[in-house]
Amino acid sequence: MGKQYYKLIFFIFTLIFIVGCLLNSDTSKMQTDEKQKQEQKKEQTQKKEEVFRIRSGESPYYYFLLSQVKLNENNLKQAILLLNMSVRYDPKSSFLKKELAVLYMYNNDIAESIKNLEEIFKIDENYVEGLILYGNIQKSMKNYEKAIDSYEKVLKIDPTKKKVAMMLGNIYYEKNEYDAAIKTYKKCLKIDPQFYAAYFFLGKLYVKQGKFRQAEKALLKTIQLSPELIEPRLEVVLLYTKEIDEKGDRKSQKNVYYEKQIVSICNDLLKLYPDNINALIELGLSYKRTGDLKKAQKYFDMLIGKSLNDTDNVLKIVAKRLINNKRNNDAVIILKQLLEKTSDKSKIHYTMALAYTQEGNVKKAVIHYKKVDADSNLYEFSMLNIAFLLKGEEKYEEAVVIIEKLLKNAPGNIEYLVYLGLFHQELKQFEEAEKALKKALKSDPENTKVLFALGVLYDKWGKKEKSLEQMKKILSVEPENASALNYIGYTYVDMGIRYDEAEKLIIKALKYKPDDPYITDSLGWLYYKKGMYKKAEIYLKKAVKDVPSDPILLEHLGDLFYAVKNYKKALTYYKKALKYSTEENPDLKEKIRSVKK
Numbered sequence: 001m002g003k004q005y006y007k008l009i010f011f012i013f014t015l016i017f018i019v020g021c022l023l024n025s026d027t028s029k030m031q032t033d034e035k036q037k038q039e040q041k042k043e044q045t046q047k048k049e050e051v052f053r054i055r056s057g058e059s060p061y062y063y064f065l066l067s068q069v070k071l072n073e074n075n076l077k078q079a080i081l082l083l084n085m086s087v088r089y090d091p092k093s094s095f096l097k098k099e100l101a102v103l104y105m106y107n108n109d110i111a112e113s114i115k116n117l118e119e120i121f122k123i124d125e126n127y128v129e130g131l132i133l134y135g136n137i138q139k140s141m142k143n144y145e146k147a148i149d150s151y152e153k154v155l156k157i158d159p160t161k162k163k164v165a166m167m168l169g170n171i172y173y174e175k176n177e178y179d180a181a182i183k184t185y186k187k188c189l190k191i192d193p194q195f196y197a198a199y200f201f202l203g204k205l206y207v208k209q210g211k212f213r214q215a216e217k218a219l220l221k222t223i224q225l226s227p228e229l230i231e232p233r234l235e236v237v238l239l240y241t242k243e244i245d246e247k248g249d250r251k252s253q254k255n256v257y258y259e260k261q262i263v264s265i266c267n268d269l270l271k272l273y274p275d276n277i278n279a280l281i282e283l284g285l286s287y288k289r290t291g292d293l294k295k296a297q298k299y300f301d302m303l304i305g306k307s308l309n310d311t312d313n314v315l316k317i318v319a320k321r322l323i324n325n326k327r328n329n330d331a332v333i334i335l336k337q338l339l340e341k342t343s344d345k346s347k348i349h350y351t352m353a354l355a356y357t358q359e360g361n362v363k364k365a366v367i368h369y370k371k372v373d374a375d376s377n378l379y380e381f382s383m384l385n386i387a388f389l390l391k392g393e394e395k396y397e398e399a400v401v402i403i404e405k406l407l408k409n410a411p412g413n414i415e416y417l418v419y420l421g422l423f424h425q426e427l428k429q430f431e432e433a434e435k436a437l438k439k440a441l442k443s444d445p446e447n448t449k450v451l452f453a454l455g456v457l458y459d460k461w462g463k464k465e466k467s468l469e470q471m472k473k474i475l476s477v478e479p480e481n482a483s484a485l486n487y488i489g490y491t492y493v494d495m496g497i498r499y500d501e502a503e504k505l506i507i508k509a510l511k512y513k514p515d516d517p518y519i520t521d522s523l524g525w526l527y528y529k530k531g532m533y534k535k536a537e538i539y540l541k542k543a544v545k546d547v548p549s550d551p552i553l554l555e556h557l558g559d560l561f562y563a564v565k566n567y568k569k570a571l572t573y574y575k576k577a578l579k580y581s582t583e584e585n586p587d588l589k590e591k592i593r594s595v596k597k
Helices: 002-055 060-072 076-089 094-106 110-123 128-140 144-157 162-174 178-191 196-208 212-225 231-243 253-272 277-289 293-309 311-323 328-341 345-359 362-370 379-392 396-409 414-426 430-443 448-460 464-477 482-495 499-512 517-529 533-546 551-563 567-580 586-596
Strands: none
Touching: 060 076, 060 094, 076 094, 094 110, 094 128, 110 128, 128 144, 128 162, 144 162, 162 178, 162 196, 178 196, 196 212, 196 231, 212 231, 231 253, 231 277, 253 277, 277 293, 277 311, 277 328, 293 311, 293 328, 311 328, 311 345, 328 345, 345 362, 345 379, 362 379, 379 396, 379 414, 396 414, 414 430, 414 448, 430 448, 448 464, 448 482, 464 482, 482 499, 482 517, 499 517, 517 533, 517 551, 533 551, 551 567, 551 586, 567 586
């Protein structure tokens, strides 16, 4: 009994303990659940308050989200309006202002885009995303110095941004500052030694500099890093074609090597892209150069097959790859092949005329332009090109006949009438020229191109006041027309009147066209006329540096050196002026005789 009694007592106590624990656990769980409910209720209340606050327009991100919705709906104006509201509620947000600058850029409102970015830089001058966008915009506007400054700031903040370094290198490339570009592309490769784009542009730059080995190495490295790319392969082929000596022994070790390389690269390209027209062109030309006419014809026939289905594309590639690279003989070889088999011959004749024009063979160019059918959409361009080729040979009467023929089908065509006026002017047929230009003005009285042509005509005719009248009409239509501003200013200087007004006009013209050598010359000529020789020399030298073969600019600089009694330099520039002069210039010849005395 004793043992059983104690067992029963132990069991009861154990049960009481377990039940107590369970009760405590349930109580604790109930308390935890209640606490969680209270927290959830509080969170829901906060969310409701936040939604109310957002809906009442107090949150910048409410407007930001709405702007994104409008942007997805292609409603750019509404997106800009809403994002402006967002910025108003958070004027210190660099992110929001940068997004607004992007929208303004999409809307072609560059001034507002720049304004927003510049406001960011007042708050945070090292905001990288803003600096990159600012640099891109300035680059697109060809404000290269501002773009360079912006990209360089980014690279100081984060030297690992290889794409920014690439964009910086591309600016130097566009500015023809090749050494700076090469240095920058090499920086890209320090950041990422496998950056194929840097190798590619390095290769292109070395080609421009005539550094064959460096170009070859860089381009082959590009192919190695990115074998699927077409352009590097075509650049290497172009590099080799330039090195081939077509006038020498085609079996020379050098020529054989380059031809083998061209064939190998083009065949590899066709394996990747069987329809590549560039590869077909180069293979056909390579086999023709090496005398394997059967294989050459195989690829020419493949090219003809492509042309039958897509003549425009084939001709476009011929123009881009061959004519643009001054491979005019190669272009003619291809075009003759196409001419035999392709039905649309007008386009081929037109392209062939372009090749002969670039080669300087005016006679053959005119023959092919004349073979363009009258119902072709290239007929008008062909006739105009013939007219200007004739003008280049001073065959103005024949050029007039061409334009008059075009005017029969389009009697009110302003462009034709301006050309007709120009050709009559060259023939000193001033009344006929005036008649043509006035007829053009009847159709469009405020056409600044026609007004300028008429102003120039009156000047050549010796009617200075009438010339000035036309130029002033231009300014009433376009107050910022740099050409008209400069023409009036230069005319005043030439007439020896209103120097102060002329200076204001020319300086204003330079504001709108700061790198125009003829406006620069006008300012230098003004200072020369005013006896301010040191100032004059700065501007006249700059103009001649920019256009070293213009006889008027050279003569002006000669006059300056004559005035300061530097007769040796005066004679140098007078002789250069005479060399480049296309007309009889007895006054200049007299100046040369005078200096020699």
